[in-house]
Amino acid sequence: MNTHLAPPTNGKNGGVAVRLEAVDKVYRTEKIETVALSHVNLQIAAGEFLAVMGPSGSGKSTLLNVLGLLDAPSAGQVIFDDAAVSDASDRQLATLRNREIGFIFQSFHLIADLNALDNVQIPLLYRGLSHRERRARAERALERVGLKARMHHYPTQLSGGQQQRVAIARAIVGSPRLLLADEPTGNLDSKMGEDVMQILEEYNGESGVTVVMVTHDQRLADRTQRTVRLFDGRQVQ
Ligand SMILES: Nc1ncnc2c1ncn2[C@@H]1O[C@H](COP(=O)(O)OP(=O)(O)OP(=O)(O)O)[C@@H](O)[C@H]1O
Ligand SMILES: [Mg+2]
Numbered sequence: 001m002n003t004h005l006a007p008p009t010n011g012k013n014g015g016v017a018v019r020l021e022a023v024d025k026v027y028r029t030e031k032i033e034t035v036a037l038s039h040v041n042l043q044i045a046a047g048e049f050l051a052v053m054g055p056s057g058s059g060k061s062t063l064l065n066v067l068g069l070l071d072a073p074s075a076g077q078v079i080f081d082d083a084a085v086s087d088a089s090d091r092q093l094a095t096l097r098n099r100e101i102g103f104i105f106q107s108f109h110l111i112a113d114l115n116a117l118d119n120v121q122i123p124l125l126y127r128g129l130s131h132r133e134r135r136a137r138a139e140r141a142l143e144r145v146g147l148k149a150r151m152h153h154y155p156t157q158l159s160g161g162q163q164q165r166v167a168i169a170r171a172i173v174g175s176p177r178l179l180l181a182d183e184p185t186g187n188l189d190s191k192m193g194e195d196v197m198q199i200l201e202e203y204n205g206e207s208g209v210t211v212v213m214v215t216h217d218q219r220l221a222d223r224t225q226r227t228v229r230l231f232d233g234r235q236v237q
Pocket of ligand 2: 062
């Protein structure tokens with residue numbers, strides 16, 4: 001599979017178009033089998049900002065993991081632009097994840113003994129860039145989320161909202177074409193959640209990145225272009 005997807009246009013990195021075709025995800029443990037996703041068909045346009053909602057256990061994080069190529073579907077296809085990802089080797093998948101996809105999690109997932117600048121540089125470590133170039137890109141990403149002044153702070157020296165902004169800088173530093181956010185405002189009060197949402201909206205508008213955001217907050221979902229609802233692993237809307 002060609003891991004060099006469509007080139008950037010108009011100076012934007014542009015978004016990836018994603019298609020899920022009849023995707024099932026079944027988790028089997030010794031005693032039980034859980035159908036986390038059942039026959040999900042989903043088309044996401046390049047540059048779309050999509051919200052995913054549904055009760056706890058309905059398969060939202062599973063859907064994001066499948067979209068993010070962290071987890072392979074048990075059946076069905078994941079298609080990026082026009083290429084079926086199931087045809088990719090593990091190495092190609094790792095390259096795609098590193099170059100094309102940015103992740104943001106509810107609990108930030110920053111490394112405690114690295115400062116903001118070093119946390120943000122992590123996705124660039126595998127790209128053969130000079131130390132100088134890595135640092136310059138990380139500074140730009142931190143500036144983008146309004147945190148350049150705190151770049152030498154460690155996670156414990158930052159508020160929850162600031163930590164999430166560092167995590168966003170880390171997710172966008174490599175100019176991904178697909179941004180996946182799993183309840184990015186779930187641990188934040190409404191003011192900090194608003195800041196995070198605004199950054200995601202602005203970045204989506206400026207770069208044309210495709211964004212898929214899981215949220216329990218109807219007001220945030222109302223600001224996206226479309227909401228997909230899951231119930232027991234099935235898409236109900
Ligand atoms: N690694 C796993 N092994 C076994 N079962 C799993 C695994 N991951 C998820 N599941 C099961 O799959 C179902 C969907 O889980 P998922 O994490 O996608 O839900 P969710 O919609 O993200 O829920 P929440 O809102 O609580 O985060 C659940 O029943 C869960 O127990
Ligand atoms: Mg979840």
